[in-house]
Amino acid sequence: MTEPLIYDLGRPGRTGVSLPDPDVPETAFPADLVRGELDLPEVDQLTVVRHFTRLSKLNYSIDQNMYPLGSCTMKYNPRINEDVARLPGFAASHPLQDPDTVQGNLALMYQLQEWLKEIGGFAAVSLQPAAGAHGELTGVLMMRAYHLARGDAKRDKILIPNSAHGTNPATTSMAGLKVIELPSDDRGNVDLTALRAACDDTVVGLMITNPNTLGLFEEHIEQVVEAIHGCGGLVYGDGANMNAMVGVARPGDLGVDVMHYNLHKTFSTPHGGGGPGSGPVGVSQRLADFLPAPVVGMVEEGEDDEPPRYGFIVPKDSIGRVKAFNGNFGMHVRAYTYIRVHGASGLRGNSENAVLNANYLLSKIRRHYHVPYDRVCKHEFVMEGVWPDAPGVHALDISKRLMDYGFHPPTNYFPLIVHEALMIEPTETETRETLDTFADVLLKIAEEAHTEPDLLTGAPHITPVARLDEVSAAKQLVLCCRPIPAWAEA
Amino acid sequence: MSYYLHTETDRTEMLAAIGAKSIEDLFADVPARVRFPKLDVPDPLSELETMRELLDLSESNAEAQHSPMFLGAGAYYHFSPSLVHQLILRGEFLTAYTPYQPEISQGTLQAVYEYQSMICALTGMEAANASHYDGATSMAEAVIMAYSHGREKRKKIVLSPAIHPQYREVVRTYTQGMGLSLVGDEDPENDLPDLVKRLDQDTALLIVQSPNFFGQIENLEGVAEQAHAVGALLCVAADPISLGLLKPPGLFGADIVVGEGQSLGIPLSYGGPYLGLFATRKEYVRKMAGRLVGEAHDKNGQRGFVLTLATREQHIKREKATSNICTNQGLMAMAATLYLSTLGKHGLRKVAELCWHKSHYAAQRIAELPGYEVDTSKPFFKEFVVRCPVSVAEINAHLFNEWDIIGGYDLSNDYANLPNHMLLCVTEMNTREEIEALVEALGEITTG
Numbered sequence: 001m002t003e004p005l006i007y008d009l010g011r012p013g014r015t016g017v018s019l020p021d022p023d024v025p026e027t028a029f030p031a032d033l034v035r036g037e038l039d040l041p042e043v044d045q046l047t048v049v050r051h052f053t054r055l056s057k058l059n060y061s062i063d064q065n066m067y068p069l070g071s072c073t074m075k076y077n078p079r080i081n082e083d084v085a086r087l088p089g090f091a092a093s094h095p096l097q098d099p100d101t102v103q104g105n106l107a108l109m110y111q112l113q114e115w116l117k118e119i120g121g122f123a124a125v126s127l128q129p130a131a132g133a134h135g136e137l138t139g140v141l142m143m144r145a146y147h148l149a150r151g152d153a154k155r156d157k158i159l160i161p162n163s164a165h166g167t168n169p170a171t172t173s174m175a176g177l178k179v180i181e182l183p184s185d186d187r188g189n190v191d192l193t194a195l196r197a198a199c200d201d202t203v204v205g206l207m208i209t210n211p212n213t214l215g216l217f218e219e220h221i222e223q224v225v226e227a228i229h230g231c232g233g234l235v236y237g238d239g240a241n242m243n244a245m246v247g248v249a250r251p252g253d254l255g256v257d258v259m260h261y262n263l264h265k266t267f268s269t270p271h272g273g274g275g276p277g278s279g280p281v282g283v284s285q286r287l288a289d290f291l292p293a294p295v296v297g298m299v300e301e302g303e304d305d306e307p308p309r310y311g312f313i314v315p316k317d318s319i320g321r322v323k324a325f326n327g328n329f330g331m332h333v334r335a336y337t338y339i340r341v342h343g344a345s346g347l348r349g350n351s352e353n354a355v356l357n358a359n360y361l362l363s364k365i366r367r368h369y370h371v372p373y374d375r376v377c378k379h380e381f382v383m384e385g386v387w388p389d390a391p392g393v394h395a396l397d398i399s400k401r402l403m404d405y406g407f408h409p410p411t412n413y414f415p416l417i418v419h420e421a422l423m424i425e426p427t428e429t430e431t432r433e434t435l436d437t438f439a440d441v442l443l444k445i446a447e448e449a450h451t452e453p454d455l456l457t458g459a460p461h462i463t464p465v466a467r468l469d470e471v472s473a474a475k476q477l478v479l480c481c482r483p484i485p486a487w488a489e490a
Numbered sequence: 491m492s493y494y495l496h497t498e499t500d501r502t503e504m505l506a507a508i509g510a511k512s513i514e515d516l517f518a519d520v521p522a523r524v525r526f527p528k529l530d531v532p533d534p535l536s537e538l539e540t541m542r543e544l545l546d547l548s549e550s551n552a553e554a555q556h557s558p559m560f561l562g563a564g565a566y567y568h569f570s571p572s573l574v575h576q577l578i579l580r581g582e583f584l585t586a587y588t589p590y591q592p593e594i595s596q597g598t599l600q601a602v603y604e605y606q607s608m609i610c611a612l613t614g615m616e617a618a619n620a621s622h623y624d625g626a627t628s629m630a631e632a633v634i635m636a637y638s639h640g641r642e643k644r645k646k647i648v649l650s651p652a653i654h655p656q657y658r659e660v661v662r663t664y665t666q667g668m669g670l671s672l673v674g675d676e677d678p679e680n681d682l683p684d685l686v687k688r689l690d691q692d693t694a695l696l697i698v699q700s701p702n703f704f705g706q707i708e709n710l711e712g713v714a715e716q717a718h719a720v721g722a723l724l725c726v727a728a729d730p731i732s733l734g735l736l737k738p739p740g741l742f743g744a745d746i747v748v749g750e751g752q753s754l755g756i757p758l759s760y761g762g763p764y765l766g767l768f769a770t771r772k773e774y775v776r777k778m779a780g781r782l783v784g785e786a787h788d789k790n791g792q793r794g795f796v797l798t799l800a801t802r803e804q805h806i807k808r809e810k811a812t813s814n815i816c817t818n819q820g821l822m823a824m825a826a827t828l829y830l831s832t833l834g835k836h837g838l839r840k841v842a843e844l845c846w847h848k849s850h851y852a853a854q855r856i857a858e859l860p861g862y863e864v865d866t867s868k869p870f871f872k873e874f875v876v877r878c879p880v881s882v883a884e885i886n887a888h889l890f891n892e893w894d895i896i897g898g899y900d901l902s903n904d905y906a907n908l909p910n911h912m913l914l915c916v917t918e919m920n921t922r923e924e925i926e927a928l929v930e931a932l933g934e935i936t937t938g
Contacts, residue, residue, distance in 0.1 A: 103550050173811070
């Protein structure tokens, strides 16, 4: 059953809201400024509620069942987070208010900066970036600025392993730098020989994800960092996989110079169907002066009865602002809450359980699916969704068949270095029973792939729509349901 | 308290299944010298205690629900119907990922499609993406898109000094590695005709904000034609509430429309999460960054929606992508969709009219005060500039300390030529009583 578009549910003259009449004398509108047509829906309020409630039922979500998307850390999003973020003191305060009237916000941001510094092993943190990729851009621009500030202008390359997320090379291009791709070795690490050969005085730095996108800890991380620092480069840590590392190892202690955190992964803020995220960056001492402006600082120490006074500080060599206002503050409130609820012991426990869950799941499926780099994994692992004796079946078919069993698929076709990749990240918030059920379903699908492959290639069978024709959709682009206004066609 | 769920028995049995003796075995590949650091993070708190702590922090802030708010400058206190925040709290929307698997994401996908359609209707454009981080980063992406459209040969961007100062700063931060020349805003007196004179064969983009940072409505008649005459594009930054009343940028031939969508039902939340609006013409859609939802059909001919033109994006195009954006502001776009659906054609117009009437009434009353002067050189919407008899800092301190009013924005922060100039914002949330109180409070300070 197709849900109609909101535009098709109304009648001329309807509205979903009652608003007050003007309580001041009216001022005439200059006729030449006022628009004619305003082509928005005309729908009553209950119809709006029903339409979006029905739409919501077409979605899969963490609240429904396990969401094993590798590299996405789809853990439980605690409900307390949503309540605290909506407290009026947070939700109705304006970003340009005098800092003295928003000391609660600034205290929270300051404390979150301090905790993130401690968790990552960094000298300073900025909460401004709005997402992981935004944090990457911030970090790479800082690395570039660092070299330029030292008069080292010939550095123009960033080294990136071939297992990296697409955001790493895209970020590098945005910063006006060149990408040098590094191969991986047969244990899934970055190839150390190739890395060393690429290290010279034109290298801005390396972008590395650790654990990497195979879910494996870089076994040569110390030699990697040494080689990059040895040629004068800086190490960027992609914090996408930090959920395996909190309380386990601090990237700063390993020599990472700059890293973004994904508050919407590791620190439990919801993904919201695509965002918002939050991507704070942590930096080593030598990059602290380059952080985006402003950061929150303590401008007056507290005394016995007096709390400290907080304000905004502009770092000396700041790359500038990467976003208007103060970052995705609502996400800062949620991440603060998460850290407060779990404490140091709980944070480490969560990473331990994330790794335990991934390895447990891996132990249950490895005899049925090929795992190309089969060693102790961290919070996720990658298997191949293909068998030599079931040639018609691909990773995508397994993904779609999982939907029929009530599970969200893993990340498929990534990382690019694994053929028919299926990347599975269970997270720490799944019970053993759920993991067992999920493993049983994967085993059942492996069996079906050999006995009834049509069940897979025709899947999903029970979803609101079947597989959609994405090729035609891209050719005959329909991006907007409204007629093009007459003026635009002229 | 923690969300621990494994019992000791579970842990032991799971480790046995893995073939490990202890949890620590799973981390043997982490260098021993850094393994398991003691974190200086406080002990866990119960949910109850955490709520108390956060409540205390929040209550030490002044905020718009308890203090009359006349501060805007890019973030606005507007009314949002209750259903907006209640529906985005549905777990099906809140806890879903990016809709890469369309069969089980039709809710998000159709809502984004409806969002794109409404943003097109509002701005008068043909294609809108699923969002950027905020208005400022939308503008930076517009610059990159225009630079890419000009095959990276056109290196000049002309931007108005009346664009939000933070937006201009973000544009400069984003493009610092691209070797662009950003001109036009070096002189705060530069008006549209001065900017148009700067256009030449090397110009990729002209950017104008209307209503501008000062709330003034710019005369966009003929501007696009002048940009197009030299092969440049025109980007207009617009406030979506103003478009409930004012002619849309598409009508004036804009190639790109950007804006801050926070006004569309999203709380102030001390600066984020907000919503970067981005719309363009269909001919430029393949150069546009960000996610896009398109209509599709399944094998049974049933209509559905998918993420489309993914070949523009970083996960496919990697270093050749024009932007690295991945996570966007999805749930904020959902809030805007709910807001626009509920208010609709008539409600949005009424909100815009209320902003118009109330801001004009406030401006007129303040203009009558001795020592105050309201800038009426251009028509304005919702915000206006007042020259005050003393510094804005002094006035705001008086407003807050004596009247519990959150005053306007101090323009001398960004414009040296505007000492004692305040930017005041009046929306549908400000009652006549609040406006009268503001006027009375300002009247108490008439000389320096």
